[in-house]
Structure formats: C-alpha cells, structure tokens
Amino acid sequence: MNNFALELKNIEKQYGGVTALEKINLQVKEGDFFFLLGPSGCGKTTLLKIIAGLEEPTSGKVFIKGRDETELRANKRNTATVFQEWALFPHMNVYDNIAFGMRMHKSSKQHIENKVNELLDLIHMIGFENRMAYQLSGGQQQRVAIARALAIEPDILLLDEPLSNLDLALRQKMRLDLINLHNKIKKTFIYVTHDQTEAMTMGSSLVVMNKGKIEQVGSPREIYKNPVNDYVATFIGETNEISGTITEMTPVPVLETRNGQKIKIDIRDSQLRKGDKAVIIIRPEHATVMSENDEVDNRFDLIVENIAYFGPTLRLYCHTKQKDVTFFVDVHAETELASIVNIGSSITIGVNREYALCYGAK
Numbered sequence: 001m002n003n004f005a006l007e008l009k010n011i012e013k014q015y016g017g018v019t020a021l022e023k024i025n026l027q028v029k030e031g032d033f034f035f036l037l038g039p040s041g042c043g044k045t046t047l048l049k050i051i052a053g054l055e056e057p058t059s060g061k062v063f064i065k066g067r068d069e070t071e072l073r074a075n076k077r078n079t080a081t082v083f084q085e086w087a088l089f090p091h092m093n094v095y096d097n098i099a100f101g102m103r104m105h106k107s108s109k110q111h112i113e114n115k116v117n118e119l120l121d122l123i124h125m126i127g128f129e130n131r132m133a134y135q136l137s138g139g140q141q142q143r144v145a146i147a148r149a150l151a152i153e154p155d156i157l158l159l160d161e162p163l164s165n166l167d168l169a170l171r172q173k174m175r176l177d178l179i180n181l182h183n184k185i186k187k188t189f190i191y192v193t194h195d196q197t198e199a200m201t202m203g204s205s206l207v208v209m210n211k212g213k214i215e216q217v218g219s220p221r222e223i224y225k226n227p228v229n230d231y232v233a234t235f236i237g238e239t240n241e242i243s244g245t246i247t248e249m250t251p252v253p254v255l256e257t258r259n260g261q262k263i264k265i266d267i268r269d270s271q272l273r274k275g276d277k278a279v280i281i282i283r284p285e286h287a288t289v290m291s292e293n294d295e296v297d298n299r300f301d302l303i304v305e306n307i308a309y310f311g312p313t314l315r316l317y318c319h320t321k322q323k324d325v326t327f328f329v330d331v332h333a334e335t336e337l338a339s340i341v342n343i344g345s346s347i348t349i350g351v352n353r354e355y356a357l358c359y360g361a362k
C-alpha cells in the first residue's frame with residue numbers, strides 16, 4: 001500500500017477520432033490541494049470526470065487510496081464533485097441540500113443533523129439552514145455546493161472551475177476561504193482551472209497540461225523557477241521571449257539574434273546543439289534597468305514604445321532599434337527613472353545569464 005489518495009496509470013481517452021488524453025501518469029498525495037491547469041480543450045475536465053467515474057478511460061487504471069476503481073461507476077466511488085454551475089436543488093433549502101447525499105446513504109437523523117451543523121459552521125453559514133437555494137448569492141450557493149459535496153465524507157473532493165461564475169472580488173475572497181477550508185479539514189482536493197493565478201496561489205501541487213498530455217508536475221515554486229519547456233514557462237507567469245540561433249556551447253552558451261546580438265544563456269534543453277534555433281525566456285522581474293558601469297552578463301539597448309501605469313510600478317514596453325527583440329520591464333513608480341522616462345526614451349536593460357532560460361524553438 002502507498003499513501004497516495006489518487007494514482008493514475010497510463011490513462012488514455014479517445015472520443016471517436018479525437019484523442020482527449022494521452023499517457024497520463026499521476027500521483028496525488030493524501031491531503032494535497034492539487035491543481036489540473038491548462039488552456040481550454042487540453043483535457044482537464046475529461047481527466048476529472050475519469051477520476052470521478054463519470055467517464056470511462058479508453059485504457060489505463062485509476063487507483064483511489066490504493067484500490068483499483070477503474071471499473072467503478074461514480075456512485076460507487078468515494079469521491080464528490082463540485083461543478084462550475086453548482087447545481088443546488090433550487091427549491092430545497094440549505095439544510096436539505098446539504099443533507100441530500102447523507103439521506104441517500106440512509107444515514108441516521110442524528111448523524112445528518114450533526115454533520116449539517118458542522119458543515120454550516122465550516123462554511124460560515126449558520127442561520128441560513130431554512131433559506132431556499134434560489135435565495136442565495138453566488139458565493140453562498142458555491143459554499144453550500146461544497147458543503148453538500150463534503151457531507152458524504154469523500155476521500156477526494158473534485159472541483160471543476162468552481163469559482164468561474166463569480167465576479168473577480170468574490171472569486172478572490174472565495175480563493176482564500178477555500179484555502180482556509182482545506183487547511184482545516186486536510187482532505188485531498190483536486191481542482192481544475194485554466195487560471196494560472198488560481199493554481200499558483202492556492203495549490204500545494206499542480207500539473208500543467210497541454211493537448212491531452214502532462215507537461216510538468218510540481219509545486220508552484222518548482223514550476224515557476226524551473227519550467228521544463230517554453231510552453232510551461234510562458235503559461236505560468238509573464239515572460240519575454242527572444243528567438244535566435246545557438247552559436248556557442250562552450251565555455252558559455254550563446255544565442256545570436258537575427259540582427260547579431262549575442263546573448264549568454266542558460267541552456268534548459270539537453271537536446272540543444274550549436275546551430276539549433278532556440279528561444280530564450282526571461283521573466284520581467286529578472287530584467288533590470290542599467291547604468292553605464294553596472295556589471296551584467298547581457299545588456300539590451302532599447303527604445304521605450306509604451307508605458308503602462310500599475311500603481312506601485314510602471315511597465316515599460318520596449319524594443320531594440322532593429323525590433324528583433326521586444327521586452328517589457330517593470331520599474332518602481334517612485335524612482336527618478338520613472339519620473340523622466342517617456343515614450344521614445346532610450347534605456348539599457350541588463351539580464352544575467354542564469355535568468356536567460358533557453359529552450360528549443362517550437
């Protein structure tokens with residue numbers, strides 16, 4: 001026996017001619033707040049449904065708490081799912097909505113009462129038990145949907161974009177509420193989203209998916225700092241991208257742009273060889289505006305094309321004279337530079353080699 005709440009082995013899913021999932025291998029630890037992240041159509045919901053037993057995989061195995069449950073239908077699995085459209089029973093009150101699953105499981109009246117009260121407390125909705133579902137706000141409905149799912153004490157709580165119907169302010173509040181809820185009950189949560197911020201700020205682990213495949217699994221920090229490829233790097237967080245050809249491998253690898261600028265790079269793709277086309281990924285926070293005498297591995301002489309005001313920072317959108325490199329960089333709004341920079345200004349940006357992550361071109 002292992003201590004994985006969930007293990008997926010070689011999951012594949014075909015819909016007619018469409019391959020929705022390919023060779024999915026994944027392990028989720030007990031108590032993890034685990035995110036499936038990727039763009040629309042990458043297969044997240046299909047994977048969640050396979051975990052829930054709402055879809056059958058074409059091949060592969062689903063283990064829940066070490067048991068092979070591939071053949072079990074959803075109602076026989078000890079998982080619960082909260083969908084985007086929370087689907088409360090509109091003409092039932094909050095109490096009956098939360099009690100529904102327990103009544104189906106023929107739990108005792110006393111157990112149901114205790115559990116509903118415990119859950120109402122957990123979602124901060126004591127006093128709302130007689131309110132009809134249709135009389136609740138979006139955020140309240142969402143919390144009741146989560147309480148209803150937790151009432152049957154699932155081994156895993158599955159959440160499919162549960163906050164996407166809420167406005168931004170409420171979504172941000174609910175993110176914190178969900179983190180607190182998870183910290184309190186320490187159950188395994190698996191959460192589907194296409195929103196990087198949600199996955200990065202809430203998850204203890206996440207998997208980045210692309211076209212039915214897993215690109216990378218890790219903690220938000222690992223994935224942000226060490227993306228395995230440029231797809232992950234650009235999907236997670238903001239990046240500047242510079243294309244060119246690798247012209248040196250030793251002693252220090254160098255990429256040359258179309259107009260001959262040589263950039264010292266950190267090669268992140270072991271397949272890369274001299275002469276290959278490649279792309280460098282630089283996060284804006286790793287680029288600094290330089291004075292003449294500052295030491296740095298790479299300097300870019302740029303012209304400011306646009307300036308966006310973000311309160312504490314200004315974002316400068318720049319390009320080289322030949323426009324073979326475009327770049328954006330953030331500067332603190334209260335600096336001298338910020339007070340004098342204008343559209344058309346010349347600036348020099350420095351980037352050290354360790355932050356010029358180089359991958360093969362697509």
Ligand SMILES: Nc1ncnc2c1ncn2[C@@H]1O[C@H](COP(=O)(O)OP(=O)(O)OP(=O)(O)O)[C@@H](O)[C@H]1O
Nearest residue numbers: 015018020038039040041042043044045046047194
């Ligand atoms: N029942 C189905 N029949 C045929 N194709 C399907 C079916 N369900 C999903 N697909 C296809 O499988 C792929 C993955 O879909 P899925 O809904 O899992 O993606 P997703 O990442 O959850 O996207 P979104 O964020 O838009 O919900 C898509 O190409 C989709 O069109």
